[in-house]
Amino acid sequence: MAEVSPALLSVVPDDEGKEKFKSSSHVAFYRRQMEGPHLQHRVLLDTVVLTEKGARFELLAPGTQTRLLLSVSAYKNDTVRLLIDELQPVKSRYRVPDVITREPACEQLRVETRTMDSVTLSWSSARHRARVWRFPLRVELLCEEEVMATFNSKGKLWFETLQDGPSATSDGSELPEDPTSLLWKETFRHFVDIKANGPSSIGADVCLHGFSHVYGLPEHADSLQLRDTRDGEPYRLYNLDVFAYDLYSRRGLYGSVPLLVAHKPDRTLGVFWLNASETFVNIRYSPTDHQDDQTPPVKRRRMQPETDVHWLSESGVMDCVVLLGPGPRQLFSQYAQLTGYQALPPLFALGYHQCRWNYRDEADVKAVDAGFDRHNIPYDVIWLDIEHTDGKRYFTWDPALFPDPVGLQRHLETKNRKLVVISDPHIKADPDWSLFCEARDGGHFVKDREGRLYRGSCWPGECCYVDFSSPDTRAWYSSCFGLDRYKGSTPSLHVWNDMNEPSVFDGPEQTMPKDAVHYGGWEHRELHNLYGFYQHMATLEGLITRSGGSERPFILSRSFFAGSQRLGAVWTGDNVASWEYLKISIPMLLSLSVAGVAFCGADVGGFIQDPDPELLVRWYQAAALQPFFRGHSANVTKRREPWLFGVTVTAAIRTAIQQRYCLLPYWYTLFHQAHTAGLPPLRPLWVEFSRDPSTFAVDHQYMIGGALLACPVTEAALREAQVYLPGCGELWYDVHSAKAYEGGATLSLPLTLDTVPVFQRGGSVVCRSTGSGSCTAELRQLPLSVTVALNSQGAADGELYLDDGHSFSYRDRKAFCLRSFSLMSGRLLCRPAGEDGAFDCDTVVHSVTVVGLKNKPSTVTVHVSGAKETRAAFEYTESCCRLTVSGLNLRVATDWDIQID
Template structure:
């Protein structure tokens, strides 16, 4: 059993990891809108008024009417080209605009006209012109069904959980109607912040004119009608607003809801699906759990120190995309809402014939997953992604929110970080230490202590007297520096950045109209309002070299604490009644705050280079669409085996919801890892998209060479293998950028027809070629591996072969095998039928790779074939996009001939590296000759080779085959 250690939190408390959230953060029964939604679920009824249906070129719309109140909503349905349906519900005539999420979608989706046809039983059917789907809307009660290929896949409001709190203006009444003798007066006068208990008589003496009172709750407001001042007042009846309609308390915090209740909720039924995934970020299993008996999944970006494992508490970011998968079909539900959101998941069974028209002779029970989405505010805006394959769903989501930005090559190398490297000499010593021990790395990081008193965009002049010189030194060695920049700005009139931001009105305000102040690392801080385009433009300008003194073009950026984290705020974040640009309350857009800082930082780095260089920005907080801006990591983890183990499903969940460039802090941020754990974490991190070692200031130093020669050697080997494999990783990121295919993916994505894969989360695929099996337990000497691809599944596939990349031993799909491991190895297998490009050696940074030749590993499938591709560009600029300076090469092996050809004729990049070596795995017999032909009309040349009978491995070296030329290698 691991020894339980305490760690010091950001607020100075000593806690056991995972315990902090038990008191600091809300449980679901402490969230007022969740209680209301659950209480009314199924008791609210809406009818669809089918006679109000109107169909335009872009959408169909009709009205929904509440059975009792007769309040009307407007339902819009769009058929989106590419295979998606948009369902949007808003008030028909709201008394003021409700918040609709901007900037997450990359543009208005391309829609197609829907053809309306009357259906039986009080229904109407909307048929898409292309895509083969229909939307059927029933009137009494309202029910919407999405059908594809004659099967109802998704039902909306089948459980009757549509609940839409419409905005209200409280009715005007006289003061004599106040039932309680006492009310509580909260003044929002900027000059003071008093709370006064008033009798009704005293209240009458203050009021001039009429006032509004809400009969639905114990709250009413008086606007600019006080005789003594012109202040706004919010008056609360003495007594409890038990439903939390107009105010809500949590611990010592009071959330005053100036606009009253505005929550929305709706249910979706996924017919035939029992496996669902997605909705990061949670430290939980890959497959989402049934929540009916416990807490729902919460999507509310929070700074959760040493987060509890297997918890449904929302962490640093939110992507409200859920994927359902079953044999033959994958679907997605994207709930576009950025206020606090909760999701209840239930697993039921239903009769299959009830979903497919006329009753069938034989009825069978099929699974059904029921989803109940609930958000505190905004509108209902949901997308049903129809697949049918997992990769189709990924593309459909990317068509809405954008694909992963193509990162600069250096950012795929190894990053060394610590809170904090002490000074310039410390950074130089660490840089030299990697070279002395022949360990590759590309980036060194500086945390908050590098600044002048935690004032961002500054430097501590004693620790870093000449930061530009330090960056130039790293740049000469083809390395970079990353520094932190948080959203909170130290309150200091002598701080130029604070002064300028104040003068330009760049800060979030509180409900009284004053600049909001909260506590974070510098002490009292104000928070930049990144929701404002003006503020984002101002912030981006701060990265200009003539403004950010001491910076160079070798400096890149890390956004932390941007949930936003407010140490003295409710749940350690910004109060929901703070006010942003346009008068929107923070509650409306909380989950979008970090997204906006990430965006502004990315734009700043692009502008710094006049639009020529790709940026690198890491963020802790994110939302759907953040993939367009850079990378994400999983936050403040802990040095334990459990956190290493949970990092894998966390990263897979991020990957399938669009956030492809993701990683977890190697070694754990808090506490000190034992050497074996550190080695295993390096081995796992080297097989994940973002690869950074990071640790807190309370931990012991953790550079890779501090744990003895054996452990140093194992870590060096893991990092070197990462660098050798970077051509494959970079090619995968090209596919993520162009085709929305995540570089790492759960096994069910590659083997959608094999039920055994549906819950596997400790092993995963890197692209379509490599099976990664990280070691996540102490003392392991063998790993049990289930090799998928037996060929005996409901979806026809050929028998798969798998090859151990170290021993070259071949395994057949459908077998379950124990594979021995040592401390310096981690099981990694190449799938038959694939070709993986590598570099012949690692170099000391990614810049060295440009002159190191390639080798190809050709792993044959059961038919003796294989294919793969290689993407190359300059690794740092946008020339691949603006000047078509890239090359995309396709490798195929058929009929005992390996060929290299151009996969995209638009590419103009002249790659200087050649293919030096080719290794074939799975040949039936030793060849008599290997012949190379470079181009038509060129004389064939015989090449020497080695063949190992035991492993059926053929190696051909000293080839010098030009990567950008067409050639063939024939095995006789």
């Protein structure tokens, strides 16, 4: 949460609140690049060198003696990497470490053709090529002779070379007194930023040929499809603590993922701009009807669409990876191979979380815990915000309010529930506190530009900030979570990293100055967007070490970067209790999912202000159908436990949470797919229906995996929902009524407060629990029900993944169970799905429901491997063509068939 006053909590900040944050006009490197002029770089084609990792060319800008080095690498997974650096810099430029987990195997490039104007590189089967043009520099990426993307298509390559630091003048001033000194010094409000090696910004444009829909670049409170930026601000990637952020804004928020995804019916393509400094992205769609487009209308209609993407970053090297797909699934896999797969969360983390700033004391926590049991509402985790600490000193407990934290955790653990506590990156500057002294004396804090400890203001008052960019510091911070060091902690305690953009109440844009200095002498400007990523990483290492490497931890982080998916979960920050914020949460989460950050959610009910009962119910219903499910609210809001709004509201919320728990076997299977294949559980419609243009701009409804379509209600007093069911020839089944609908049309669905439009796709199989229990530990003891939704050919298939839900045994000992369900020609088979691990699984299927079965069967027989065939009891509902086979006791881990005759 940001620093706020009660007055601000009553209204969403407007222009007055924006003054602390920059627009692009305040940013000198952005102005320089946009105003130009841009030098037209020349490729020295005779300098080409082929290596095991690709090809290298020297670049020269006319009128200068500065040479750059262009590297082109092709990977075996259909990705191409372009990297530009100075050939002989005065010092090394910053290259983002730790984000790319390992480079995919390189293809051996060869020169296919050479002319006076270009060199064409090919590899493998020559399906893909890279053509490097001499002047002006362009790099075309081709697939089967078709140009898919062109780097520097519009000649916007910009590369400011590093310079030796300016010497002091005779009067002792820091900067030389000449016109160029203005480039070394930048002022915003009363904050002064001095660049140690002068201006060092980079920029380039990439033209995406044939594309008119692009997505990604989280985090922004904006639509899923990125908008043309000619009419306003560019998209900004700069992690900031923005309280009650503006809606439909391109300003930077808490996290940044510089991945842009383009899609058209026959191709999905990605551009990953690996840079952790402040970055702007301009997007221009064409052909267009904008007034400044001078293309004649007749000619414009004949032009192929294209999208120009202009990247501008403050510093670092130019490192651009183009992911060539060709489809969404291949692209997600390519990106995950680069930056890591989504961590497989412990099962409890997919349950419901209850949080507030702050539960007052141990008695309050126990009372809330008991309230869930009393009202028969399942939940798994209760959270403590900053007030649980001793004077905002993290890794401590308030001795009066939380005198027995171990006892509290054990009380929750008897019910198989967990406690999460907050741990922020700022450390109270208290010379009498041993943790502060240890960090100070160990060199674990960020320095200012003069080499002193950087000090800023946050919740404890004056603070120092942990320098997580240092491996030694991360190791030290990780050790702080050891049970012997973190007094009052137990193995059931998990962690919440907040304020880690980092948030500095008295800093420029409420964050750290760009000229603060990190490990290795790097300025903060180089790695700003990595700060929260590194805290997340250190916390993960700490909790894994605490368990001896055996237990999967849960960590939520507010700030994030590319690769954060392999560390845990994120959420959308300090939202507001309004219908507009509920509505915007869906495209925000879809954008995160497309960019690889799959374990994501929004604070249920809104962090600030008080939701009316209808809004609260609708928010619970929506969030129950999203990956991370947490209710959270600020300390000045009214208490918001689900049972405080009357019987009707309590019942509706209970139903939403219970249905979430029943669906957890399916959610857990989806996270297995994310962990192994990079497929996000939450998917825009176009991911599953890639050839249906009607889905390309839809962001109010989405797919949960490949089987379920959800359209949460996000408007007040709505009595009818318009739901687009994609796919001509597809069948869709209402999950409540089992009524069938044909795809390729919009459905008008009547609504009540209890109605949440969810449809199962024909041709899919979904496994649910037969009950919700009080938490996920009880859920695991319950049998499953299997719902088979037939497609127009009378077939369906699906998977179920099971493991112990908490350890790394699935990875280290292959202790998991992955089963396939497939129905064809009236026969449902349960079989291993590829590799099947050695997991002793007692889970059983209690019932099977088949929807879309047009004729009542005469018999249903069950055959279990190694046993005699038996007849099963069944019920057929003719009005909705639904068959229910009940009274089964079929072990999931055993091969069995059900024959429907």
